[in-house]
Amino acid sequence: xxxxxxxxxxxxxxxxxxxxxxxxxxxxxxxxxxxxxxxxxxxxxxxxxxxxxxxxxxxxxxxxxxxxxxxxxxxxxxxxxxxxxxxxxxxxxxxxxxxxxxxxxxxxxxxxxxxxxxxxxxxxxxxxxxxxxxxxxxxxxxxxxxxxxxxxxxxxxxxxxxxxxxxxxxxxxxxxxxxxxxxxxxxxxxxxxxxxxxxxxxxxxxxxxxxxxxxxxxxxxxxxxxxxxxxxxxxxxxxxxxxxxxxxxxxxxxxxxxxxxxxxxxxxxxxxxxxxxxxxxxxxxxxxxxxxxxxxxxxxxxxxxxxxxxxxxxxxxxxxxxxxxxxxxxxxxx
Amino acid sequence: xxxxxxxxxxxxxxxxxxxxxxxxxxxxxxxxxxxxxxxxxxxxxxxxxxxxxxxxxxxxxxxxxxxxxxxxxxxxxxxxxxxxxxxxxxxxxxxxxxxxxxxxxxxxxxxxxxxxxxxxxxxxxxxxxxxxxxxxxxxxxxxxxxxxxxxxxxxxxxxxxxxxxxxxxxxxxxxxxxxxxxxxxxxxxxxxxxxxxxxxxxxxxxxxxxxxxxxxxxxxxxxxxxxxxxxxxxxxxxxxxxxxxxxxxxxxxxxxxxxxxxxxxxxxxxxxxxxxxxxxxxxxxxxxxxxxxxxxxxxxxxxxxxx
Numbered sequence: 001x002x003x004x005x006x007x008x009x010x011x012x013x014x015x016x017x018x019x020x021x022x023x024x025x026x027x028x029x030x031x032x033x034x035x036x037x038x039x040x041x042x043x044x045x046x047x048x049x050x051x052x053x054x055x056x057x058x059x060x061x062x063x064x065x066x067x068x069x070x071x072x073x074x075x076x077x078x079x080x081x082x083x084x085x086x087x088x089x090x091x092x093x094x095x096x097x098x099x100x101x102x103x104x105x106x107x108x109x110x111x112x113x114x115x116x117x118x119x120x121x122x123x124x125x126x127x128x129x130x131x132x133x134x135x136x137x138x139x140x141x142x143x144x145x146x147x148x149x150x151x152x153x154x155x156x157x158x159x160x161x162x163x164x165x166x167x168x169x170x171x172x173x174x175x176x177x178x179x180x181x182x183x184x185x186x187x188x189x190x191x192x193x194x195x196x197x198x199x200x201x202x203x204x205x206x207x208x209x210x211x212x213x214x215x216x217x218x219x220x221x222x223x224x225x226x227x228x229x230x231x232x233x234x235x236x237x238x239x240x241x242x243x244x245x246x247x248x249x250x251x252x253x254x255x256x257x258x259x260x261x262x263x264x265x266x267x268x269x270x271x272x273x274x275x276x277x278x279x280x281x282x283x284x285x286x287x288x289x290x291x292x293x294x295x296x297x298x299x300x301x302x303x304x305x306x307x308x309x310x311x312x313x314x315x316x317x318x319x320x321x322x323x324x325x326x327x328x329x330x331x332x333x334x
Numbered sequence: 335x336x337x338x339x340x341x342x343x344x345x346x347x348x349x350x351x352x353x354x355x356x357x358x359x360x361x362x363x364x365x366x367x368x369x370x371x372x373x374x375x376x377x378x379x380x381x382x383x384x385x386x387x388x389x390x391x392x393x394x395x396x397x398x399x400x401x402x403x404x405x406x407x408x409x410x411x412x413x414x415x416x417x418x419x420x421x422x423x424x425x426x427x428x429x430x431x432x433x434x435x436x437x438x439x440x441x442x443x444x445x446x447x448x449x450x451x452x453x454x455x456x457x458x459x460x461x462x463x464x465x466x467x468x469x470x471x472x473x474x475x476x477x478x479x480x481x482x483x484x485x486x487x488x489x490x491x492x493x494x495x496x497x498x499x500x501x502x503x504x505x506x507x508x509x510x511x512x513x514x515x516x517x518x519x520x521x522x523x524x525x526x527x528x529x530x531x532x533x534x535x536x537x538x539x540x541x542x543x544x545x546x547x548x549x550x551x552x553x554x555x556x557x558x559x560x561x562x563x564x565x566x567x568x569x570x571x572x573x574x575x576x577x578x579x580x581x582x583x584x585x586x587x588x589x590x591x592x593x594x595x596x597x598x599x600x601x602x603x604x605x606x607x608x609x610x611x612x613x614x615x616x617x618x619x620x621x622x623x624x625x626x627x628x629x630x631x632x633x634x635x636x637x638x639x640x641x
Contacts, residue, residue: 042545044537066551073548081546086539091561091636097543104549135637151547 006263008034008047010215016159021185021192023202023223025238026212027260032195035212036161040073056159075105080152082164084144088136094147095120095132101154112154119150123180142173149180156188163195178204199242203227211235214261214271217290221297231299233276233308237320254320270302277317277324278308335633338641342626346619353618354406357611358399368415368605389415411615412608416601421612425594429616431501432593435516435586436578438509440571442517443524448567450521451528452555458533467529470522482515482588499590512589516582520574527570531563538562564635569628576624580617 009031016022024032037043039054041061054061056077061069073079078101081087088097095116102112113132120128123146136144145165152160162181166174182205185192194205202209202223210220211234219232230236237256258275261267267274273283282288282302290300303326308314312325369385370377386392390401405412411421450470454463473481489511490498502508535541536559544558581595590596594613601609632639 040546042542044542070548070550073546075548079546081539081543083539087543089540089544089558089562090638092558100544100549100553101547104547104553137638148543151543 007266008215008263009038012212012215012217014210014217014220016191016193018158019185019189019191020208021182021194021206023194023196023206023209024212025196025199025202025209027197029260029263030212031215032197032212033163034215036079036163036193036195039161040077040079041069042073042079071105074101074157075155076157077159077161078152078155078157079161079163080148080165082167084136084141084148084168087148088144090136092135093132094134094136094139094144097136098132098147098151098154101151105155115154116150119154120147123147123150123153124176125150142169142177145169145173145177146180149177153184153188153190157190159191159193160184161193161195164197165194166201167196167198174201181205199227199238211238214266215263216271217300218272219297219299219301220290221294225294225297229294229297229305231293231297231304231306232272232301233278233303233305234272235299236305236308236314237277240320257321270300275322277320277322278303278305278312278314278326279323279328280326281328335641339626339630342629346622346626349622350615350618351403354403354611354615357614358402361607361611362395362398364605364607366605368607371605372415406615411612414601414606414609416604416606416609421608422616424597424609425612425616428592428594428597431591432581432586432595433579434504434509435512435582435591435593436575438513439516439520439578439582440575442513443520443574444571446517446521447524448528450525451532452560454525454529455532455536456551456555458529463529466525470525473518473522474526476519478515478519479584479588481518482512482585485511485515486588499588501590501592512585512591515588516578516585524567524570528563528567531566532559535559535562561635565632568631568635572624572628572631573621576621579620579624581613 012031012035014022024035026032034043034047038049038052039061041049043049049062052062056072061072064072088094095113098116098119099109099112102115103109107115116132117128120131125131125143125146131139131143136147139147145168149165152162160181165181166177169177178201181192181194184190185205192205194201196202206223208221209223209226211218211226211232213234219226219230219235226235227239230239234256237254240254241256256275261271261274268287269285270276270279270283270288273279276283280303286302288300288302290298293299293304293306303312305314308325314325317325367382369382369389369391373382373385383392390398393401402412409422411425413419414421414424417424447470450466454466457463485496486498489496496511497508500508541554541558544554549557581593581598582591583595583599585591586593586596587599594616598610598613600606601613629641633641
């Protein structure tokens with residue numbers, strides 16, 4: 001690989017069904033956002049999509065002309081971003097920015113304006129008629145995020161890509177916004193791709209989840225199943241690191257040790273092995289494939305948690321430093 | 335807002351007072367005796383003394399200073415030695431020619447500079463970017479007097495499509511070359527400025543949002559990116575306009591353009607100190623006023639700015 005090329009996302013492949021809500025989780029830098037941006041060909045310069053396909057209604061979005069992809073953007077597939085502070089244009093009125101999403105796809109000025117007010121009311125912005133004239137800096141963070149969602153929903157898209165839409169908000173507003181997205185998913189049948197680092201958000205909103213680590217999918221499956229019985233040690237560790245109200249008192253909250261790898265020089269073998277408590281010798285050299293581990297559930301792991309529980313005492317492990325379960329210690333040469 | 339404007343105007347008066355003090359000191363320090371110049375080389379010391387007295391130059395410096403400042407406060411900039419006429423009407427009479435040239439110069443800066451800047455910023459690193467940046471480098475580096483002379487030579491003498499200087503009673507063909515010379519350097523500067531500002535703006539999140547809505551690249555540039563670049567551009571534009579209005583000395587001289595810049599140069603050679611001082615003060619007034627105008631313009635460009 002030539003110098004300076006980083007594969008932020010590598011070999012990611014997934015399906016999204018109409019009306020579904022899919023969660024993509026992972027740490028910062030795991031490639032969640034780049035995956036979503038790639039779908040609409042919005043990867044920022046100098047990034048580019050080297051290869052792959054994005055099939056939407058049997059058409060490959062990556063092969064479309066600029067004109068064709070523009071017609072898809074915002075109309076069939078809309079995206080809402082994190083940090084509404086920077087994602088709204090500071091010199092344009094909020095209402096105008098929502099109008100524009102519709103006017104770009106052929107709606108008349110009057111129709112768009114009427115619908116903007118309807119949308120802002122729907123996302124529960126109080127006094128929408130007067131708020132449309134406000135500039136983004138005159139709105140609160142929660143209102144800006146709602147305006148952003150209204151913009152995403154303007155054309156009743158088939159797919160809504162939501163990139164950490166609640167990260168910048170306090171928990172009550174966060175809950176309201178998730179509820180709003182869930183309603184829209186139910187009522188309008190909009191398929192939602194929820195990108196987040198927050199497992200709680202996934203639990204509340206999504207039916208299926210895809211866990212990403214270092215630019216790759218490490219596990220995917222139905223949300224309940226994955227939460228109940230994660231098979232990849234990374235997913236398991238992520239779930240272990242969530243505080244739970246119903247947890248037994250002696251159960252410790254565990255953080256995953258180590259840092260996410262540098263994608264300019266990813267680890268050989270399984271990318272999680274330098275941090276994995278259950279790594280075995282294969283993990284250092286051979287890359288695991290995403291394989292079925294249960295009905296509808298796939299994981300990319302040489303060990304999987306079933307075996308880690310059986311043979312490595314995963315459930316009673318207190319300290320989860322790398323190699324803790326398997327006995328393959330850090331720094332050991334293989 | 336009103337309070338802000340009043341405060342700015344008060345500051346303006348203070349700044350102009352400072353400028354008046356400095357120009358007086360410089361005029362006092364300038365070597366050469368206007369009285370001797372006007373009396374002629376064969377004049378007797380007695381007649382030089384009479385002229386001294388007539389011009390008020392035999393009074394103590396502090397008296398001259400207080401007298402000058404008092405008259406400036408009443409918008410009386412004194413009498414030109416050479417024309418034996420009040421300075422202010424002399425400046426105002428020449429000012430329309432300068433204003434015409436200044437506005438045309440700023441127009442050239444914008445018309446040439448902005449499209450180049452946009453072109454370069456939308457395709458950074460491309461051949462267009464390189465060609466245009468070399469062009470702007472050349473126009474920025476070329477001294478205006480040299481550029482003016484080259485234009486005069488090429489388009490006035492070799493291919494005589496434009497007159498060789500002068501005002502021509504306001505005929506547009508007389509304005510063309512001086513405006514081009516005046517604007518071209520600035521155009522290069524604007525192209526580079528806009529390119530830099532746009533390269534900073536285009537990766538912003540709100541541009542990505544606009545793209546995600548499916549609007550055309552033209553809309554992204556002109557509705558989303560450019561208005562955010564305006565604050566920077568207007569600042570520069572306002573200062574340029576003020577600076578040009580204050581007198582474009584070199585270009586007016588090269589093209590024999592009868593503006594206040596040319597008049598000031600003539601006044602310097604004639605040791606016509608009141609006219610020089612008057613022009614400096616007048617120019618300072620325009621530059622300061624342009625700055626205030628720019629600050630007020632911000633509130634219209636950027637809704638976040640409120641005074």
